[in-house]
Amino acid sequence: MEKFITHTGTAVPLQRSNVDTDQIIPAVYLKRVTKSGFEDGLFGAWRNDPEFVLNKPEFAGATVLVAGVDFGTGSSREHAVWALQNYGFKVVLSSRFADIFRGNSQKAGLLTVVLPQEEIEKIWAAVESDPKTAITVSLEDKTVSYGSTTIPFVIDDYTRWRLMEGLDDIGLTMKNIDEVSVFEASRASFKPKTLPVLS
Amino acid sequence: MGKTLAEKIWADHTVRSVAGEPDLLYIDLHLLHEVTSPQAFDGLRLAGRTVRRTDLTIATEDHNTPTLNIDRPIADPVSKLQVDTLRANCKEFGVRLHSLGDLDQGVVHVVGPQLGVTQPGMTIVCGDSHTSTHGAFGALAFGIGTSEVEHVLATQTLPLIRPKTMAINVEGKLKPGVTSKDIILAIIAKIGTGGGQGYVLEYRGEAIRNLSMEGRMTVCNMSIEAGARAGLIAPDETTFNYVKNKAHAPKGAEWDAAMAYWKTLFSDADAKFDREITINADDLAPFVTWGTNPGQGLPLNSNVPNPADISDPEERGAAERALTYMGLTAGTPLKAIKVDTIFLGSCTNGRIEDLRAAAEVLKGKKVSGTVRMLVVPGSARVRLEAEAEGLDKVFLDAGAEWRNAGCSMCLGMNPDQLAPGERSASTSNRNFEGRQGKGGRTHLVSPLVAAATAIRGTLSSPADL
Ligand code: SF4
Numbered sequence: 001m002e003k004f005i006t007h008t009g010t011a012v013p014l015q016r017s018n019v020d021t022d023q024i025i026p027a028v029y030l031k032r033v034t035k036s037g038f039e040d041g042l043f044g045a046w047r048n049d050p051e052f053v054l055n056k057p058e059f060a061g062a063t064v065l066v067a068g069v070d071f072g073t074g075s076s077r078e079h080a081v082w083a084l085q086n087y088g089f090k091v092v093l094s095s096r097f098a099d100i101f102r103g104n105s106q107k108a109g110l111l112t113v114v115l116p117q118e119e120i121e122k123i124w125a126a127v128e129s130d131p132k133t134a135i136t137v138s139l140e141d142k143t144v145s146y147g148s149t150t151i152p153f154v155i156d157d158y159t160r161w162r163l164m165e166g167l168d169d170i171g172l173t174m175k176n177i178d179e180v181s182v183f184e185a186s187r188a189s190f191k192p193k194t195l196p197v198l199s
Numbered sequence: 200m201g202k203t204l205a206e207k208i209w210a211d212h213t214v215r216s217v218a219g220e221p222d223l224l225y226i227d228l229h230l231l232h233e234v235t236s237p238q239a240f241d242g243l244r245l246a247g248r249t250v251r252r253t254d255l256t257i258a259t260e261d262h263n264t265p266t267l268n269i270d271r272p273i274a275d276p277v278s279k280l281q282v283d284t285l286r287a288n289c290k291e292f293g294v295r296l297h298s299l300g301d302l303d304q305g306v307v308h309v310v311g312p313q314l315g316v317t318q319p320g321m322t323i324v325c326g327d328s329h330t331s332t333h334g335a336f337g338a339l340a341f342g343i344g345t346s347e348v349e350h351v352l353a354t355q356t357l358p359l360i361r362p363k364t365m366a367i368n369v370e371g372k373l374k375p376g377v378t379s380k381d382i383i384l385a386i387i388a389k390i391g392t393g394g395g396q397g398y399v400l401e402y403r404g405e406a407i408r409n410l411s412m413e414g415r416m417t418v419c420n421m422s423i424e425a426g427a428r429a430g431l432i433a434p435d436e437t438t439f440n441y442v443k444n445k446a447h448a449p450k451g452a453e454w455d456a457a458m459a460y461w462k463t464l465f466s467d468a469d470a471k472f473d474r475e476i477t478i479n480a481d482d483l484a485p486f487v488t489w490g491t492n493p494g495q496g497l498p499l500n501s502n503v504p505n506p507a508d509i510s511d512p513e514e515r516g517a518a519e520r521a522l523t524y525m526g527l528t529a530g531t532p533l534k535a536i537k538v539d540t541i542f543l544g545s546c547t548n549g550r551i552e553d554l555r556a557a558a559e560v561l562k563g564k565k566v567s568g569t570v571r572m573l574v575v576p577g578s579a580r581v582r583l584e585a586e587a588e589g590l591d592k593v594f595l596d597a598g599a600e601w602r603n604a605g606c607s608m609c610l611g612m613n614p615d616q617l618a619p620g621e622r623s624a625s626t627s628n629r630n631f632e633g634r635q636g637k638g639g640r641t642h643l644v645s646p647l648v649a650a651a652t653a654i655r656g657t658l659s660s661p662a663d664l
Contacts, residue, residue, distance in 0.1 A: 033280060033281060107346060180214055188457075190453040192448075192449075193255065
């Protein structure tokens with residue numbers, strides 16, 4: 001997982017509430033056998049609409065998704081997070097996230113930042129009037145800033161530390177991998193191995 | 200204070216334990232199949248990681264595999280892609296795989312025990328909720344998600360919060376015709392599909408001790424249906440004898456060392472469980488589900504329940520919905536329910552003993568003209584064993600279909616599915632809406648009830664023949 005210290009990029013205003021994971025990545029796209037390549041299915045049902053905000057050329061290349069309230073409700077599919085990341089998003093801002101989606105995103109290294117709804121609306125307005133507005137999200141300072149505005153946000157210390165270190169659960173365990181090796185060295189020799197046996 | 204069996208195994212596998220963090224648990228055996236592993240392998244690839252212990256990892260193909268024409272390419276392209284992906288991943292990462300056509304291909308939870316890689320005192324995981332099956336050997340075995348599969352592949356460990364423990368004592372002796380499937384269906388009906396949530400269940404008592412390994416696996420298999428991630432049974436002579444001559448069992452001095460350890464694997468007399476319940480085996484009768492979750496079950500002699508009699512409003516609503524889906528009327532005797540299809544198989548009841556029990560009932564008899572019966576051995580080896588005993592002839596003579604190994608109609612990911620509205624008596628573990636095919640209606644039963652039902656065409660036990 002990449003370390004997340006600070007990120008600056010342009011934003012897409014997704015002015016809808018209750019965007020559930022079925023909308024983020026419809027079930028027909030789940031048959032894929034990879035964790036990558038889900039960008040095609042992102043918001044699949046809406047992508048045919050040229051007016052859909054992601055299709056507007058002025059928002060091409062954006063890396064910050066500014067979403068409405070209750071983003072990521074519905075099923076627990078990890079594919080929703082993968083799809084956003086595959087598309088290129090690094091941060092999602094919203095005034096409220098569904099629990100499971102937030103948990104999944106934090107596992108996978110997609111930063112989800114909770115801001116008051118009025119701040120979300122101000123960002124929407126700023127981005128609508130100038131799509132080139134650069135938004136900086138600093139996990140180090142726990143702030144979101146653009147133009148002359150700086151908004152603080154709250155995140156728990158453990159998650160912040162893990163994301164700043166770029167540690168997914170595997171990365172974290174890897175930090176203690178020597179302890180795993182020590183444990184392995186003392187495992188009983190009668191424990192079975194799966195390698196083929198001659199019999 | 201003493202420890203429970205689950206606590207002993209947990210302690211013996213704790214690599215790291217720090218306050219405020221989950222424990223890091225070492226995993227002795229990781230089983231893989233085609234459905235939940237592709238993204239995990241892809242994750243390894245993207246991060247440039249390898250499989251840490253290929254010698255503790257083993258894979259088989261089961262969920263998508265056809266049970267007919269297994270020498271031909273898999274017809275469904277999605278199924279084929281998942282199987283092909285597993286094959287490519289196992290090759291790339293050096294994982295042993297039992298492919299279609301191999302003697303040890305079959306349902307992953309049948310294959311582990313038959314190879315002897317499932318042994319007492321182990322930690323065993325698989326991206327499949329019925330991994331609890333392996334608890335029958337006195338192992339701590341549970342299902343995991345795809346991210347966790349990747350974690351185990353990379354590190355051979357998992358960060359986990361320690362579960363609570365529940366003792367389920369099944370005292371007394373089972374009456375003839377009552378089986379391990381009836382025990383577990385009765386337990387789930389008693390504690391509910393959420394009753395085991397957060398617990399490791401330990402099945403104890405005379406009736407459990409008297410079960411064969413196959414019977415114990417049936418009980419542990421369905422722990423997840425009570426909401427528990429794991430269920431286990433302390434190992435004893437039955438366990439040791441079962442493991443003894445399997446290909447991967449310890450040999451010589453290793454066997455002695457293993458036995459010395461295995462004999463310490465029981466809950467201490469003064470161990471304290473967080474919860475304890477007792478069931479009398481003498482009270483049990485053949486059980487069957489009438490609804491759409493495994494907790495909606497009753498003795499076969501009962502009538503379809505009336506939702507109006509259920510006081511809990513949530514449960515009442517669930518019962519009403521279930522009866523509508525199942526196309527059943529309250530008050531109908533369960534034995535009057537006509538079925539279209541019998542499915543004998545799955546990781547719950549697809550082992551040799553299950554096939555023997557059903558064949559014993561079917562011997563010299565015919566499957567009712569209105570019923571189709573699918574017999575799907577849990578693994579290719581079980582199939583061969585059954586053929587060596589002539590069981591295939593019994594099934595074929597009775598008019599049943601004798602298929603190749605796999606999950607098959609347990610979940611209908613392959614072509615073996617119920618048609619909408621079709622009703623089955625199934626020896627599998629889930630009667631969810633659409634589980635065996637869109638619109639299909641499932642009654643969970645034991646192999647004995649499945650066989651008797653096949654003959655009579657209505658839900659029946661051998662005593663009704
Ligand atoms: S037989 Fe059924 S329950 Fe068992 S692993 Fe296969 S699909 Fe899952």
